[in-house]
Amino acid sequence: MSKKHTVIIIGAGISGIKSAIDLTANGVENIILESRDRVGGRLHTLVTDNGLKLDLGASWFHDCLVNPLLKKSLDKDNVEFFFDNGKSGYYNKDVGLIPANYKIQPVVDEIFTFLKLNYENLDPEDDQSLREAVFEYLKLQKGILTEEQIKFAPQVIKGLELWIGTSWKCLSARLMCSMDNHLGRDAFVYSGYGASVYQNELLELAQLNGSKSTEEFVSENQKLLLNKQVFKVAFDSSTKEICVSVINDHGVVEQYYSDYLISSVPLSVLQLKDPNEKGAIQWDPPLPRTLVSALDNITYSALGKVFFEFDDVFWPVDTERFFCIPNEDKELTNGLLNNQPVWFGPKQKNDKPLDSSVMPNGFDYNILFLNLYRCTGKPLIGALISTPLTNYVESNPVEKIWPIFKPLLANISGLKPEQLKDPKQIIKTNWTNDPYARGSYLGCSIGDNPELCLQVMSEAKSIFDGKGRVRFVGEALTDVGDGCAHGAWWSAQREVKQLLKLINKSKL
Structure with missing residues (x-):
């Protein structure tokens, strides 16, 4: 399968979904490629037989004074949360x-x-x-x-x-x-962060694409494709096209083409140097040394x-x-x-x-x-x-x-x-x-330099032809709300704004 898109988004976590929302709302065609057989990325709610919704990923609205996902959830009035900052104790x-x-x-x-x-x-x-x-x-x-x-x-x-x-x-x-x-405070989401907060974002994207439900959007719309494990991202300097190669769930290689790329791949996966590791992505030409060095100076x-x-x-x-x-x-x-x-x-x-x-x-x-x-x-x-x-x-x-x-x-x-x-x-x-996560979120180990990583990856203009056509988003790439779902959401909002400027400039 090969088709030309304006923007390819790698990953259907919340930063990937937010990227697609803002692109679609601004009339920019895009497609999401997701390696897993489900949406959500590191937002994942399990529902037990008796209806309990247990989040294996994010569970809280953090930074409640400024959290945009909390504000949107209040408007929707369909997310149940609880301020669990009452009585507590230390036990030995x-x-x-x-x-x-x-x-x-x-x-x-x-x-x-x-x-x-x-x-x-x-x-x-x-x-x-x-x-x-x-x-x-x-x-x-x-x-x-x-x-x-x-x-x-x-x-x-x-x-x-x-x-x-x-x-x-x-x-x-x-x-x-x-x-x-x-x-601000932290609020525990007991309706399932992945099952409610994330689903609200996914529904917004579905409706922008003319679907009535998230199920219809994921199964029929062809704007979000599951079981597409990205293993290579290449750039053709003559055609100015990005080629994203994937392996589908049948082991067949497919290729997708675009002018621009948004990667919401966890930095723990981008750190992989062995192309044979599951989830690893080979870049051709290789990522700049400054970016690789910045990745080497963070942990998960x-x-x-x-x-x-x-x-x-x-x-x-x-x-x-x-x-x-x-x-x-x-x-x-x-x-x-x-x-x-x-x-x-x-x-x-x-x-x-x-x-x-x-x-x-x-x-x-x-x-x-x-x-x-x-x-x-x-x-x-x-x-x-x-x-x-x-x-x-x-x-x-x-x-x-x-x-x-x-x-x-x-x-x-x-x-x-x-x-x-x-x-x-x-x-x-x-x-x-999990080969597509390799940890929970950005770490804070001795000598880590997440500030440098954020700076380098948000100004990654030296990739490919130096036009800034590749953007990186996710929970690790924000200085407010880092490690959090709303931080990932913010990073997507920021990077899409930059990409829209580039796209609109190219139309002049």
Whole structure:
């Protein structure tokens, strides 16, 4: 199959859909090529047999003061969400619910201030791990910290792992300085982000193309094609045409031609250098060195989710979030109090995988449990995890997963593990094993330079003939809402505006 299009969009995630909406609304013909057998990209809602909608991808409206998808959802009045920022608590294996009179939170707030004062303006090459930076804080303030604060505050800060999906041994102290710069509250979408928010965008695109429903648009319109794995993007300098080669679900190679290209491919996939890797895209001519170098200076994280459905609720129903903080980092404590050496090792961007033959101890990790009974009325609880636990969980059967979480759920419920019944159902993410995702979203590892990556990829005029006919969009390519669905949406809006200027200029 070969047909000439004005714009080819790679990927049917929310940035790909938003790109198509804005192009179509401005009369620019386009087509979306999607590798998977479904739409949504990293927005993916599973619907259980009893109607529960569980998001394996995005779950929240972040930055509620400025989030355009929240505003559109309010106008539609068909998205159900819940502000899950009510009662919460920190839990530890030894003490259970950590008493408020330990005064841990003020110390955590002070650590954030310490990070901003000392790390925010560092060059990436001078960066340190979050763990090492916290130790520097402890050395500075140990004379005015209690034993409990020294023991627990670092483990609470370690919970930043659950914002990113990377362990604090790899997290960038420099980039963590911005973690409290959110523009408003967060609202948990329990109608399914992929099933409601994304579907609203897809319906908008469908209607612009004359379809009455998203189902009709995807199955009949031929403006969004599934099972089209892009493996090569080539440019003919004589015809000024871009040729996108794909393999369809029958193993047959097809070619599509266009004047312009929008890539919503995750940067983790664009980083692939072996053309034989599934999902890898070969560029001919190759991508510029500046762009490849920028890609080499970012990482992708692995925030994981696990959902547990039970017959009955056994946890405190009035608490919305249970932060399970791990066992004390005794190396840090001994280094601080007994002047013992602390080994931070060489700077590393990625965690070493866990031994698959050894069951992880859940009490060694930060795990955030979400009381989804509060919004669904069902005996459902969710868990957020980070590497290296995410990789273990996503690579093992559910039978090996429950024993990791069971003692922690017993701890927050004041029960013995043997008193807990097994869940009716366990559902978990698989992003680390998905060849078209290779992680959850943009990471923040030591030495990463996402600012440079954003600059280079939003000004990528040196690709092909230097006309700016290739644009990149996605959650990693925005300085507001990065890592979020609305950030991906914004990136598409920005890049299409630039592309429209180029297209209109070429018509003069």
